[in-house]
Amino acid sequence: MEGRRVLERAAELGIEYVESVPERPVNAAAMPAELRETLDLPLPEEPVDAVTVLEELARDVEPGLLHSTGGRFYGFVIGGSVPAAIGADWLTSAWDQNTGLALVTPAAAVVEEVAGRWVKELLGLPVHASFGFVTGCQMAHATALVAARHHVLAQSGWDVEQDGLAGSPPITVVAGAKRHGTLDRALRFVGLGTGSVRAVPVDDQGRMLIDELRAELARASAPAIVCSQAGEVNTGAFDDFDTISDLAAEFGAWHHVDGAFGLWAAASPELRHLTKGIERADSWATDAHKWLNVPYDNGIALCAHPESHRAALGIRSVYLLHADDERDPLDWTPEHSRRARGFTVYAAIRALGRSGVADLVERCCARARDIAAGLAELPGCEVLNEVVLNQVLFRFEDDESTDAAVAAVQAGGEAWMGGTTWGDRRAIRVSVSNWQTSEDDAARAVAAFASARSLAV
Numbered sequence: 001m002e003g004r005r006v007l008e009r010a011a012e013l014g015i016e017y018v019e020s021v022p023e024r025p026v027n028a029a030a031m032p033a034e035l036r037e038t039l040d041l042p043l044p045e046e047p048v049d050a051v052t053v054l055e056e057l058a059r060d061v062e063p064g065l066l067h068s069t070g071g072r073f074y075g076f077v078i079g080g081s082v083p084a085a086i087g088a089d090w091l092t093s094a095w096d097q098n099t100g101l102a103l104v105t106p107a108a109a110v111v112e113e114v115a116g117r118w119v120k121e122l123l124g125l126p127v128h129a130s131f132g133f134v135t136g137c138q139m140a141h142a143t144a145l146v147a148a149r150h151h152v153l154a155q156s157g158w159d160v161e162q163d164g165l166a167g168s169p170p171i172t173v174v175a176g177a178k179r180h181g182t183l184d185r186a187l188r189f190v191g192l193g194t195g196s197v198r199a200v201p202v203d204d205q206g207r208m209l210i211d212e213l214r215a216e217l218a219r220a221s222a223p224a225i226v227c228s229q230a231g232e233v234n235t236g237a238f239d240d241f242d243t244i245s246d247l248a249a250e251f252g253a254w255h256h257v258d259g260a261f262g263l264w265a266a267a268s269p270e271l272r273h274l275t276k277g278i279e280r281a282d283s284w285a286t287d288a289h290k291w292l293n294v295p296y297d298n299g300i301a302l303c304a305h306p307e308s309h310r311a312a313l314g315i316r317s318v319y320l321l322h323a324d325d326e327r328d329p330l331d332w333t334p335e336h337s338r339r340a341r342g343f344t345v346y347a348a349i350r351a352l353g354r355s356g357v358a359d360l361v362e363r364c365c366a367r368a369r370d371i372a373a374g375l376a377e378l379p380g381c382e383v384l385n386e387v388v389l390n391q392v393l394f395r396f397e398d399d400e401s402t403d404a405a406v407a408a409v410q411a412g413g414e415a416w417m418g419g420t421t422w423g424d425r426r427a428i429r430v431s432v433s434n435w436q437t438s439e440d441d442a443a444r445a446v447a448a449f450a451s452a453r454s455l456a457v
């Protein structure tokens with residue numbers, strides 16, 4: 001086959017990279033200016049041999065890769081990729097299915113259908129919930145919020161799909177002061193605007209204060225959407241979903257959950273209690289590219305009201321081939337053409353099994369506790385959060401020493417995590433989201449801070 005050598009070489013380069021990650025310093029060695037020296041070529045006028053293109057691409061990007069797929073990466077909330085999911089991702093590109101129509105790309109549609117059902121079963125969400133595979137949690141928010149927008153406005157007698165938002169009854173969004181920034185961006189996309197948000201004060205872990213939430217909901221005029229959170233991005237804290245669902249029912253509000261990573265606690269018998277009542281919400285946004293450890297990009301929107309989800313996003317065109325009794329994937333996401341994201345989720349869940357997903361989540365949390373315990377022993381270190389999940393938030397004596405410590409650890413390459421601000425003080429976040437992070441990796445992260453601090457004095 002013409003092209004076989006190209007694909008074989010790509011596979012070899014990919015495998016060599018994956019195998020090399022555990023031994024590499026975690027940080028990117030080269031910054032953009034340096035990378036441009038090799039990568040910023042003039043537009044090629046003539047064809048270049050494809051194997052040469054791939055070999056030189058791999059060679060030239062390598063210094064600028066952040067090795068976030070390894071077990072010593074703790075930045076942001078970034079999972080690695082289990083081998084079955086990487087393999088399925090490669091096959092997804094080889095198959096290159098435009099996943100919109102069940103009768104046109106049936107395998108992609110059926111695998112997505114099964115992957116969605118498995119996700120619901122793993123996370124304990126209602127069997128009847130609809131779902132769509134999108135690029136990430138932010139687009140899952142946007143997807144869920146257009147369903148919510150449809151639902152609450154229809155209850156007020158307004159057809160937003162036909163008449164738009166100009167002149168509609170105003171929607172109030174009630175969300176915690178520590179909501180993730182992507183919720184605000186999603187609100188901008190869906191036309192509700194950040195000005196629609198009433199921010200509810202939170203406790204020292206970032207959980208909404210229930211009395212304050214009740215007061216905000218009482219002040220809000222219908223229609224309303226309340227947004228809760230499973231896993232605050234710094235602390236990993238969970239809102240009280242049972243009570244929030246009660247309040248949403250009492251005030252006739254739609255309840256949306258940001259469960260980018262924290263929703264996966266529901267897959268673990270040990271941690272499931274943190275998500276109690278979450279299944280009573282109206283919609284959920286989560287990611288597969290975080291804790292399920294599938295490659296970017298892969299987010300999932302789920303909705304307890306399929307008819308509202310479909311009314312908000314469904315599409316029919318005369319040149320497309322629709323079947324009334326099949327699920328067309330394009331009816332559940334904002335995208336028209338898109339990648340077959342179900343294959344990687346299917347492969348990851350099948351390879352791990354229910355027990356493997358639970359084990360992955362529990363191991364990450366155990367390593368987070370190890371890191372927190374180790375850090376707490378370091379002079380001057382204060383762990384700021386209750387380590388209920390996979391997140392550790394900590395700082396040293398003052399802002400300057402905190403920023404200096406994290407910068408030194410990043411530069412050293414032993415581990416990588418980022419800084420943040422909590423309250424008005426600088427802090428450091430550790431997120432253990434990778435299937436490979438071992439006890440030894442956790443000890444190395446603590447040791448990296450010990451040595452960064454001893455070098456600083």
Ligand SMILES: Cc1ncc(COP(=O)(O)O)c(C=O)c1O
Pocket residue numbers: 076077135136137138139180182231232233258259260261287299
């Ligand atoms: C709580 C929370 N919500 C939403 C997001 C956004 O997810 P994505 O980057 O996949 O859109 C994140 C990302 O870290 C998150 O932690």
